[in-house]
Amino acid sequence: MRIFRNLFLPSIIITLLISFWYSPDFKTIAAGISIFLFGMYFLERGFNAFTGGLLEKLLARTTDKLWKSIGFGVVSTTIMQSSSLVSVISISFISAGLIGLSAGIGIIFGANLGTTTGAWLVAAFGLKVKISAYAMPMLVIGLILTFQKSKQMRGFGYILTGLGFLFLGIHFMKEGFEAFKDQINLVEYAIPGFKGLLIYTLIGMTATVVMQSSHATMVLIITALSLGHVTYENAIALAIGANVGTTITAIIGSLSSNYQGKKLAGAHLIFNFVTGGIAIIGINVIIPIVDYISVFVGISAEDYTLKLAVFHTVFNLIGVAVMTPFVGTLVGFLDKIIKPKTQEATEPNFLNDAVLDFPDTLLQAVRNEIIHLYNNTSLLFINGLHMETSMLEKGKNLKREIRQDQKIIEYDFDERYHTKVKPLFAAIIEFISRGQVDIPAERQSQLFDLRLACLKISESIKAVDGLKSNMTKYFNSDNEIIRHEYNQMRIHIASVLKEMSQMESNINNDNEIVSHLDKLRVKIKKYRKKTTTRLDKLIRNGEIDSFTATSILNDRTFTRDAVKSLLDAGKILYSTRDIEFENMDEMISLSSRI
Numbered sequence: 001m002r003i004f005r006n007l008f009l010p011s012i013i014i015t016l017l018i019s020f021w022y023s024p025d026f027k028t029i030a031a032g033i034s035i036f037l038f039g040m041y042f043l044e045r046g047f048n049a050f051t052g053g054l055l056e057k058l059l060a061r062t063t064d065k066l067w068k069s070i071g072f073g074v075v076s077t078t079i080m081q082s083s084s085l086v087s088v089i090s091i092s093f094i095s096a097g098l099i100g101l102s103a104g105i106g107i108i109f110g111a112n113l114g115t116t117t118g119a120w121l122v123a124a125f126g127l128k129v130k131i132s133a134y135a136m137p138m139l140v141i142g143l144i145l146t147f148q149k150s151k152q153m154r155g156f157g158y159i160l161t162g163l164g165f166l167f168l169g170i171h172f173m174k175e176g177f178e179a180f181k182d183q184i185n186l187v188e189y190a191i192p193g194f195k196g197l198l199i200y201t202l203i204g205m206t207a208t209v210v211m212q213s214s215h216a217t218m219v220l221i222i223t224a225l226s227l228g229h230v231t232y233e234n235a236i237a238l239a240i241g242a243n244v245g246t247t248i249t250a251i252i253g254s255l256s257s258n259y260q261g262k263k264l265a266g267a268h269l270i271f272n273f274v275t276g277g278i279a280i281i282g283i284n285v286i287i288p289i290v291d292y293i294s295v296f297v298g299i300s301a302e303d304y305t306l307k308l309a310v311f312h313t314v315f316n317l318i319g320v321a322v323m324t325p326f327v328g329t330l331v332g333f334l335d336k337i338i339k340p341k342t343q344e345a346t347e348p349n350f351l352n353d354a355v356l357d358f359p360d361t362l363l364q365a366v367r368n369e370i371i372h373l374y375n376n377t378s379l380l381f382i383n384g385l386h387m388e389t390s391m392l393e394k395g396k397n398l399k400r401e402i403r404q405d406q407k408i409i410e411y412d413f414d415e416r417y418h419t420k421v422k423p424l425f426a427a428i429i430e431f432i433s434r435g436q437v438d439i440p441a442e443r444q445s446q447l448f449d450l451r452l453a454c455l456k457i458s459e460s461i462k463a464v465d466g467l468k469s470n471m472t473k474y475f476n477s478d479n480e481i482i483r484h485e486y487n488q489m490r491i492h493i494a495s496v497l498k499e500m501s502q503m504e505s506n507i508n509n510d511n512e513i514v515s516h517l518d519k520l521r522v523k524i525k526k527y528r529k530k531t532t533t534r535l536d537k538l539i540r541n542g543e544i545d546s547f548t549a550t551s552i553l554n555d556r557t558f559t560r561d562a563v564k565s566l567l568d569a570g571k572i573l574y575s576t577r578d579i580e581f582e583n584m585d586e587m588i589s590l591s592s593r594i
Contacts (some may be wrong), residue, residue, distance in 0.1 A: 028172055036169025036216050039162045042142075046158030063103035066327060070320065073110020083111040083214065083246060087268060088357070095261040095354045096365035101331050104264040108271060109320045112243070116313040118215045119239075122222050123305040138164030151440070169219075190231045197280060200234045204241020214246035218312070222305050232304040236283070239312050244276040258352050263334040270330065275319030282318075290314055346376060346420045351431045359443045362435045366450050369428050370457070371573055376420045377457055378497050381562075383411040384468050385490050386475065392498040402490050408476065413468055417461065428454050453572035456565040463562035464493070470555050474548075481544055485531070485552050489559040495520060496566045503574040517567050531556060 063069045077083045087108060094104040138160050145157025191199055208217045218239060225235040247269045279286060290311045291301075299306045323330070348369050355365040382389055386409045391401040432451050436444050467489065475486035499520055535552060538544050544552075 032169045032172030033216060033220060034169070035165050035172060036219060037213060039165025039167075039169055042158050042162030042165060046155045046160075046162055063099050063106065066102060066106045066324065069103045069106025070110040070113070070324070073107040073112075074114040075110075076107075077111040077114025078117045083115040086111040086114075088354075091261040091264050092354045092358050092361045094264050095258050095350065095352055096361040097260075097350055097368045098361060098364050101260065101263055101267070101334065102327055105267045105271075105327055105330060108264065108268045109323065112272065112275070113313075113316050113320055115214060115218075115246075116309070116316055119218050119222060119309040119312045120306075122219050123226075123309040135164045135167035138167065190234050192231075192233060196234055197237045197240075197283060200237030201241040201244070201276070201280065204238035204243075205245035206241075207238075208242045208245025209248045214242045217242035217245070222308060225308060226305045232307065235304070235308050236287075236311055239308060240276050240279045240315070243279075243312075243316070244272045247272045258349060258354075259338055261352070261354050263338045266334050266338060267330055271319065271323055274323060275316065278318055278322060279315040286311065286315055286318070346372075346424045348372075348424060348427045348431070351427060356435055356438075359439045362439060363443060363446055363450065366428065366432060366435070366447065367573060369424070369431075370450060370454050370569075373421065373424045373428060373454065374457055374500070374569065374573065376424065377461060378501070380413065380416050380421060380461065381464050381493060381497060383409050383416075384413045384464060385471055385493060386411075387490060387494060392494060392501055394502065398494055398498060399491055402494060403487055408472065413465065417465075421461065425454065425458060449572050453569040456569040456572075460562045460565035460569070463558045463565065467555050467558040467562065470551055474551070479544070479548075481538060482548060482552070486555070488531070489555060492559055492563055493566075496563050496570070500566065500570045500574065503570065517570055521564075521567050 062072045073086060077086050090099070090104045090107045090111075093099045094101060099107075142157045142159070142161030142164055146154050146161060148154055148157065190196065204217060204221070207220070208214050221230070221235050221238045221242065224230045225232065230238065247265075251265050251269065290307060293310050293314065294301070294303075294307050297310075299310065349372055350365040350368045352365075355361040379389065382392070386407065387402065388409075390396070391398060429451065432447055432454075436447050439447065471486055471489070474482050475490065477483045477486075499517070532553070535544075535549050539546055539549050
């Protein structure tokens with residue numbers, strides 16, 4: 001496999017050089033393809049400039065139903081004319097945890113359907129109008145706009161430049177094929193029947209893998225068909241191959257994603273192969289349907305370019321219609337064969353290169369990973385302070401559960417911290433440092449808050465680490481007063497953990513979340529004041545000695561620090577509003593103590 005990868009690029013270059021030498025006109029076709037692909041690159045870069053909020057919000061809000069996901073895929077691909085970009089964005093979102101696998105599969109289905117509009121535009125407009133006349137003004141104006149300071153203006157400039165290069169590429173492909181026809185008649189190499197269907201499908205797949213754009217392959221096929229370089233029958237097979245070959249982009253995009261992104265790439269592969277298989281097996285049924293539709297909409301029998309666009313649409317529609325009822329089955333199958341790898345030390349679930357290209361996915365991935373860190377930390381606290389996870393369940397009386405359960409839990413706090421918490425903490429901090437380089441300034445402040453939430457969790461760990469030794473020593477004491485004080489410390493920390501564990505379902509209700517946390521903060525603050533007064537009284541009455549009272553006061557401080565840090569982290573993680581802290585120097589202070 002490695003030898004194949006090393007030889008692939010040199011083989012392509014050598015083949016092209018031989019082709020240039022053999023036929024100078026082939027250079028025009030190759031240049032047209034290159035310019036077209038360059039236009040696709042500019043187009044994708046332009047749309048990336050608008051993915052700082054609008055596209056992400058649309059994607060997150062229009063994927064709660066499968067039909068909405070399919071609709072989003074159709075519309076977004078129609079607008080952007082790039083199913084590859086839509087696939088990459090979908091993989092990024094599913095990797096960040098913003099959408100589920102079913103929604104991602106729906107988008108992929110829709111993107112395949114949306115990409116058929118490109119064939120219609122080229123067949124109906126691109127080859128029948130001198131589009132090079134439109135390309136030049138687009139290039140000039142677009143390039144001027146790319147040098148502007150406004151991100152949106154630059155984005156629009158890249159889109160305009162991309163369209164200009166697309167039109168110019170189509171023009172050169174058309175010119176090249178017209179000249180090339182005088183030298184070689186490719187129709188002589190046409191292969192009829194089922195054999196030709198299979199061979200040309202493989203050719204279409206190979207061309208799309210090389211160019212990594214089914215859109216470019218379709219333009220090439222339609223251009224060649226319009227000038228008689230390929231037969232209509234073989235062009236249909238090439239179109240099927242292009243549809244299957246486009247999965248390579250999703251597969252490449254998933255290489256840097258987590259296992260969820262790989263599932264989506266797998267779904268894309270299965271869908272396109274099934275759709276291609278249906279088209280090949282049912283070709284004798286689909287062709288009459290295409291002919292009937294063509295007659296119905298007024299397409300002449302000899303207008304093979306438009307009929308190819310009809311075929312491209314019909315067989316993709318059939319694929320979506322056949323596969324949509326089996327989305328649940330497909331999700332179950334992918335869940336079985338693609339699983340997260342097991343590991344001794346916790347590794348990130350959401351941090352991967354696939355989420356770095358889009359600010360919203362970057363922020364959500366970091367947020368989800370810090371919640372993952374918090375969940376590991378929560379278990380560290382629960383068992384480290386001799387509690388059971390069942391105590392935090394909804395409906396349980398937390399105070400009664402803790403006071404009744406005085407059982408010591410054998411638990412290696414340090415081992416759990418070094419295998420389940422510290423590696424994850426380090427990965428998050430490193431990823432934030434990488435991600436903050438290219439995101440907009442307004443998003444950097446949000447990333448700053450998330451980093452602070454991560455550091456707050458680290459501070460709470462240090463506080464509980466200082467508390468756990470005396471907790472083990474005193475919470476089961478024969479002295480009822482001492483036992484009560486340490487049980488109260490457990491209750492305070494457990495109350496925050498329970499509150500935070502129930503927040504994810506209310507993550508969009510900022511006011512309710514902040515209100516709960518603030519009430520809890522005030523309640524614990526009042527109890528701390530009462531505790532100090534009561535301890536003074538107990539010392540004066542000789543009910544506890546000053547040494548024990550000092551330990552209790554110190555451990556109350558650890559409890560206060562742990563609770564405060566958890567509440568601060570909760571405000572950031574479970575509400576979407578910006579959190580302002582009293583002093584920005586706090587970040588520097590926290591960082592120095594890690």
